[in-house]
Amino acid sequence: MAETPAAPVHSDPPHGTLTYRDVNRDIVATLATPGKMYWAVVGLLQILVGAAAVAFVIQMLFGMGVTGLNNPVGWGVYIITFVFWVGIAHSGTLISAVLFLFRARWRMPVYRTAEAMTVFAVLTAGLFPLIHMGRTWKFYWLLPYPNQRLVWPNFKSPLMWDVLAVSTYLMISSLFFYFGLIPDIAAARDRSTGIRRRIYNVMCFGWTGRGTHWIHYRKAYLIFAAIATPLVVSVHSVVSWDFAMSIIPGWHTTIFPPYFVAGAIHSGLAMVITLLIPLRALFRVKHIVTLRHLQALALFTIATGLFVGHAYMIEFFIAAYSGNTYEYSIFNSLETGRPFGHYSVAFWIMAICNCVAPLLFAFRRIRSSILWLFVLSILINVGMWFERFVIIVTSLSTDFIPYNWGYYRISLVEGIILVGSFAWFLLQFVLFAKHLPTISMTEVKELIPPPTAEEVPE
Amino acid sequence: LGQALPVPFRDEIPWPGEADYIAARLEAHRVTTVSTQSLPLFVHEAKRTGAIKHTVPLRSATLSAGASLPASAETVEGLLAWLFPHPYLRDGSGADRPWLQEIPETSTAITWGSWAEINQATANELGLQIGDAITLSRGDVEITVPVIILKQVKPGVVAVPIGQGHESLGRWASGVGENPLRMVEIHGGTLSLQGFAVQATARPGEGTDLARTTFEQDQRGRHLARSIPLSQVENPDHWLETHQQHYDHRNLDSMYERHRYPQHDWGMAIDLDACVGCGACVVACHAENNVPFAGADGIRAGREMAWINIQRYVEEGSDEVNLLVSLCQHCHVAPCEPVCPVHAAYHTVEGLNGQVYNRCVGTRYCANNCTYKVRRFNYWDHTVPAPLELAYNPDVTVRERGVMEKCTLCIQRIREGKEEADRRGEDVGDGAIQPACAQTCPAKAFTFGDLLRERSAVRRLSESARGYALLGDLGTRPSITYLAKVTRGDSSDTEGSHH
Numbered sequence: 004m005a006e007t008p009a010a011p012v013h014s015d016p017p018h019g020t021l022t023y024r025d026v027n028r029d030i031v032a033t034l035a036t037p038g039k040m041y042w043a044v045v046g047l048l049q050i051l052v053g054a055a056a057v058a059f060v061i062q063m064l065f066g067m068g069v070t071g072l073n074n075p076v077g078w079g080v081y082i083i084t085f086v087f088w089v090g091i092a093h094s095g096t097l098i099s100a101v102l103f104l105f106r107a108r109w110r111m112p113v114y115r116t117a118e119a120m121t122v123f124a125v126l127t128a129g130l131f132p133l134i135h136m137g138r139t140w141k142f143y144w145l146l147p148y149p150n151q152r153l154v155w156p157n158f159k160s161p162l163m164w165d166v167l168a169v170s171t172y173l174m175i176s177s178l179f180f181y182f183g184l185i186p187d188i189a190a191a192r193d194r195s196t197g198i199r200r201r202i203y204n205v206m207c208f209g210w211t212g213r214g215t216h217w218i219h220y221r222k223a224y225l226i227f228a229a230i231a232t233p234l235v236v237s238v239h240s241v242v243s244w245d246f247a248m249s250i251i252p253g254w255h256t257t258i259f260p261p262y263f264v265a266g267a268i269h270s271g272l273a274m275v276i277t278l279l280i281p282l283r284a285l286f287r288v289k290h291i292v293t294l295r296h297l298q299a300l301a302l303f304t305i306a307t308g309l310f311v312g313h314a315y316m317i318e319f320f321i322a323a324y325s326g327n328t329y330e331y332s333i334f335n336s337l338e339t340g341r342p343f344g345h346y347s348v349a350f351w352i353m354a355i356c357n358c359v360a361p362l363l364f365a366f367r368r369i370r371s372s373i374l375w376l377f378v379l380s381i382l383i384n385v386g387m388w389f390e391r392f393v394i395i396v397t398s399l400s401t402d403f404i405p406y407n408w409g410y411y412r413i414s415l416v417e418g419i420i421l422v423g424s425f426a427w428f429l430l431q432f433v434l435f436a437k438h439l440p441t442i443s444m445t446e447v448k449e450l451i452p453p454p455t456a457e458e459v460p461e
Numbered sequence: 462l463g464q465a466l467p468v469p470f471r472d473e474i475p476w477p478g479e480a481d482y483i484a485a486r487l488e489a490h491r492v493t494t495v496s497t498q499s500l501p502l503f504v505h506e507a508k509r510t511g512a513i514k515h516t517v518p519l520r521s522a523t524l525s526a527g528a529s530l531p532a533s534a535e536t537v538e539g540l541l542a543w544l545f546p547h548p549y550l551r552d553g554s555g556a557d558r559p560w561l562q563e564i565p566e567t568s569t570a571i572t573w574g575s576w577a578e579i580n581q582a583t584a585n586e587l588g589l590q591i592g593d594a595i596t597l598s599r600g601d602v603e604i605t606v607p608v609i610i611l612k613q614v615k616p617g618v619v620a621v622p623i624g625q626g627h628e629s630l631g632r633w634a635s636g637v638g639e640n641p642l643r644m645v646e647i648h649g650g651t652l653s654l655q656g657f658a659v660q661a662t663a664r665p666g667e668g669t670d671l672a673r674t675t676f677e678q679d680q681r682g683r684h685l686a687r688s689i690p691l692s693q694v695e696n697p698d699h700w701l702e703t704h705q706q707h708y709d710h711r712n713l714d715s716m717y718e719r720h721r722y723p724q725h726d727w728g729m730a731i732d733l734d735a736c737v738g739c740g741a742c743v744v745a746c747h748a749e750n751n752v753p754f755a756g757a758d759g760i761r762a763g764r765e766m767a768w769i770n771i772q773r774y775v776e777e778g779s780d781e782v783n784l785l786v787s788l789c790q791h792c793h794v795a796p797c798e799p800v801c802p803v804h805a806a807y808h809t810v811e812g813l814n815g816q817v818y819n820r821c822v823g824t825r826y827c828a829n830n831c832t833y834k835v836r837r838f839n840y841w842d843h844t845v846p847a848p849l850e851l852a853y854n855p856d857v858t859v860r861e862r863g864v865m866e867k868c869t870l871c872i873q874r875i876r877e878g879k880e881e882a883d884r885r886g887e888d889v890g891d892g893a894i895q896p897a898c899a900q901t902c903p904a905k906a907f908t909f910g911d912l913l914r915e916r917s918a919v920r921r922l923s924e925s926a927r928g929y930a931l932l933g934d935l936g937t938r939p940s941i942t943y944l945a946k947v948t949r950g951d952s953s954d955t956e957g958s959h960h
Contacts, residue, residue, distance in 0.1 A: 066862035067823070068840035073763030075834045077825035137823015137838065137863025144803045144822055154804065154820075162802040162824055249830045250796045250935065328683060399829060403932055404685060405677035406772040406787070407834035409763040 021290065021451045030187075030444050031194050033286040037437055048430040055423020058416045059134055067137050069416040076399045076411035080421055081135035082245075083391040086263075088128035088424065089169065089242050090387065093235050093264065094271020095121030096176055099183070100231040103224075109299050111446040112292045115187075116282065117275045118180045119441065123431040124274075125173045127424050132165065134420060161244045168241035172234050179227040185210055185220065186445045236260075239267045246394065252329035253341075253398030256321075262314040266387060269307035269357065273383035276300050278432065280377045282441060291442055297376050301364040304383060308361035311390075315354065329403060339401050345410055346397050349389050356386025490515075522647045524654070540583065540661045542597065543620040544641050544654040549740065550624030553640075557631030559849075560744050563754040565674040566622075567738035567771050567784070568611060572672045573757035575606045575625045575638030582616040584608065587663040592671045594664040597621070597644070599657065604639035607669035612775070619661065623654070632846075637757070672760040674767075680774040680954065686733060686783035687929060687945035688954045694947060697926050704929065713936035715794045725889075726812035727870055728912040728940035729899070730922035731786050734947050735906040738771050738784045742898035742907070749871060749897035751853045753843030766837050768868040769898055776954060783946060783954050786906070788898070789814060789835045789868035790931060790939030797827035797836065805865070811875070812912065812940055816867055823863035832932050836867045870909070870940075871896035891917045912940065 062069050072079050095117040102110040110117075133139050145156050145166050156163050189210035192203035210216055240260035247259040276297055283292040322334035332339050341350045360382045364370045369379075401408045413421075435441070476482040484500070490513050491503045498506065507513045546552055549561040556562065562573045569576060577595050579587075589595060589608045596605045597619060606621065614620050625638025644659065645652055680686060684704050693700045746752060746769045755766050769788040775781070791814045797806045798814065805821040808814060828836035842862040853859060856873045860866050878894035891910050899907035910919035922928065923942035930939050945954075 066839070066841040068762075068764070068862075070840075072825075072838075072840070074765065074828070074837065076763075077828045077838065132824075135824065137825065137865075138821070138861075139863075141822045144820070157799070157802055157804045159799040160802040160826070161800065162826060166802075245826075249800065249826075250832055251830065328681070332681070402834065403683070403832050403935075404772070404787070404834060405680060405683075406675045406770075406774075406785075408675070408677050 023454045026447050030440050030442050048426045051426030055420045058419040071412045071414040075407050079411050080417040081131050085131035086391045087388050088124045090267030091271045091274045092121040092124035093267040096231050096235050100228040103228045113296050115443040116441050121176045122180050127428045161248045164241045168238045172238045179231050182223050187440045239264045251402045253333040265310040270387035272300050272304045273380040276380035298370045301370045304361040312358035341397050349392050353386050353389040356382045522652045539658045540619040542659045544623050547622040547624035553624040556634035559633045559754045560747050564740045564743045569609045570673045570675045572760045576609045577606045578609050578611045578614045578620040580614050580616040581610050584610050588665050589663050594667040594669045596662040597659040599644040599659045602643045607671040672757045674765050678775050686774045686785035688948045689945045690948050690951050726912040730908040730919050730942045732906045732944040735904040736784050741901045745897040745901035751857050751859050764840050790941045793938035796830040800826040800830050818860050818864050821864045839864050
């Protein structure tokens with residue numbers, strides 16, 4: 004496989020000619036003081052996030068009328084984007100926790116980035132339940148706390164299940180992420196001075212690399228991986244129940260938990276590819292995060308894409324087979340069905356980007372091209388965003404009683420907040436990339452033979 | 462202000478001060494009204510009655526219905542115009558009332574505007590679709606309005622409502638719609654609102670300000686607004702079979718425990734045979750419950766606020782028009798209740814679906830899950846300009862932005878009725894409590910009462926063979942029972958007319 008970096012060519016793990024010194028040097032080098040370009044990017048992202056904050060304040064002051072929502076479409080861009088970001092988060096946990104339990108060694112150079120993506124995606128997603136509320140300032144009523152009115156939240160509501168599931172996911176994935184970082188923080192500490200050194204030291208709890216430290220570290224890591232693993236399936240299943248537990252056609256279906264989880268993995272894998280490609284180029288770590296890793300992720304998306312495509316086809320089949328007028332109207336009708344109706348463009352974007360695009364990765368030439376990997380991974384995420392659009396908006400806009408049908412269009416405020424969410428996610432990621440190692444030195448070192456006495460790095 | 466101007470301009474202003482200016486203006490009015498009163502008395506009278514009345518010279522003419530009607534539309538060059546009084550605005554005197562502008566006109570669902578009704582054949586000839594603009598002209602007068610297609614209008618005819626297009630009636634009427642009366646001419650002492658020719662210029666693709674509450678008039682075989690032919694009323698088995706009314710929807714299973722109602726279970730029967738689609742119930746509901754009006758912009762955005770609405774369905778092969786009065790069904794197994802994360806939507810001990818405005822945080826899940834889509838979200842703070850806030854009902858709150866609202870079966874009247882009965886030391890009489898819609902309906906289509914009460918009118922009607930639950934097969938067990946319309950011919954809502 005032809006690659007032309009300055010470093011030697013590496014194939015399967017173990018990365019034969021990499022040494023501990025290489026790993027330490029190259030990865031810690033990513034934490035070097037950044038140039039102006041970096042701060043320009045950070046500044047731009049902050050401006051976009053600021054614009055979104057202003058848009059949100061305007062919405063709170065004037066009302067949800069600044070969105071495109073109406074009767075009957077009460078949910079739009081905000082809930083679509085919420086599900087989008089929660090979905091992306093799941094792949095990170097899959098790569099870092101599930102593949103860890105399966106002992107898939109190829110995950111090691113990429114899992115830290117994926118896990119960071121998870122934490123930041125959950126932090127982004129968690130904003131949207133607040134943003135979509137008509138009276139956001141009363142958000143705390145969704146938290147179960149004892150109060151003098153003796154009123155609890157309604158635990159029958161899938162929205163409450165979301166609150167519990169997403170906050171659990173945030174807590175567990177943050178802790179998992181953090182504990183996994185500890186030895187690497189220590190490595191960064193050892194190469195820093197002054198106030199930075201002291202901050203890193205507190206963050207890694209004074210790690211010294213003693214045997215007992217490593218034993219505890221391995222145990223904690225394994226336990227967290229085991230706890231996080233079921234969350235990969237459960238959290239997005241719970242989010243899918245926001246729709247599956249409702250009664251309207253196109254939402255009320257038992258296929259949603261596996262459909263959503265598969266879609267989540269699908270979009271998360273694509274987002275990992277999208278993040279890794281610039282990261283490995285800018286940080287010059289192409290010899291650690293190699294083309295093989297990107298190819299492995301790409302091959303995985305073929306599987307998830309097929310799963311998702313199969314789920315789409317099952318929905319259409321069941322709608323036709325059921326003989327149910329309302330299901331027929333949502334799926335199969337040539338007048339109102341999803342592929343033909345008012346939002347047919349969104350449907351076809353979804354179908355082609357999610358199901359057809361990843362199949363191209365079956366061709367070695369395509370999955371070996373950085374450009375194709377980057378473009379297709381973005382298309383997959385475009386498709387996944389539109390999948391939630393199709394599910395949410397088509398089912399709401401044409402439900403049981405035709406008099407009530409109505410259509411939804413995105414508004415400027417919603418667009419600014421949507422873009423702002425991407426900026427918020429990237430801002431967190433970009434800040435993280437320069438302050439903590441985006442590649443796990445600890446685990447990459449497991450892939451290469453340890454140094455002999457003469458080669459011990461300082 | 463005049464004092465502040467530089468000297469040459471100041472001298473051109475004839476009035477020394479503001480009071481003189483006003484006095485001069487009023488004097489000018491007094492002179493043209495040919496009033497014999499002194500100026501102070503004239504001004505006092507104007508303030509007392511609220512207006513300065515000018516007499517407009519009248520031309521006398523008699524309204525002639527058919528004297529000038531042509532034999533048929535084909536003989537007319539252009540389209541045959543048919544002006545008719547707007548059902549709510551009538552001759553236009555209602556145009557300054559926002560409620561009357563807001564309520565959708567039953568046949569077209571149009572609010573806050575004028576329109577031109579034409580037949581599909583005429584539309585095809587002109588290349589127009591619903592919502593496109595059409596310019597109608599007669600002589601020098603021309604009006605441009607959006608097009609609506611109704612099969613009740615014959616080909617070659619264009620029907621336009623009068624009542625809009627005001628210039629000085631008031632703030633709500635101005636700028637709304639067009640006044641087709643400008644096209645009416647008086648010939649030989651007679652004038653006619655119908656039967657004159659107008660030139661029609663189609664403007665397809667030109668946007669109009671059409672504000673409609675719905676785009677759909679086809680119930681697609683979903684048995685929403687049902688009708689039974691008179692011939693089958695005695696023997697309804699076949700009709701019941703096709704409309705799946707054989708089973709009792711009240712006994713469909715639910716995974717939730719049945720609610721227990723210790724005293725009352727309020728319900729309503731709505732007779733679709735009596736309903737004529739007048740819209741009085743909608744206005745009454747607005748008045749009673751402080752329901753805000755969305756205005757033309759709100760209706761266009763799809764954010765109508767009316768808690769009750771009249772849906773009109775036409776069937777493909779027949780002339781039947783079926784009306785459905787849609788309001789909160791107060792389901793016994795309400796889809797909106799389990800999904801509210803904060804218990805703002807809950808079930809009362811008297812069978813109502815309650816909405817606690819103070820508790821609502823505005824997630825809108827309840828509205829999404831409502832199969833009838835009768836819930837209304839406050840997308841804005843609907844403040845009204847003075848003095849309209851004096852029209853609010855003091856027994857009912859005004860909801861802020863971000864809060865969901867809907868029909869409560871006038872719970873404030875229910876409570877008052879119960880308290881009144883309590884004071885008398887009696888039970889609530891059957892029919893003593895009337896929600897605003899029931900009270901107002903001129904056709905007595907609504908019957909409200911206690912479903913638990915053995916011989917109440919609502920109980921009797923809800924057990925009628927004509928009675929059905931809207932979307933009953935979903936198992937929501939509504940408290941509202943609809944009574945199917947009875948048609949004279951052979952047609953029902955699922956079968957076209959056979960004659």
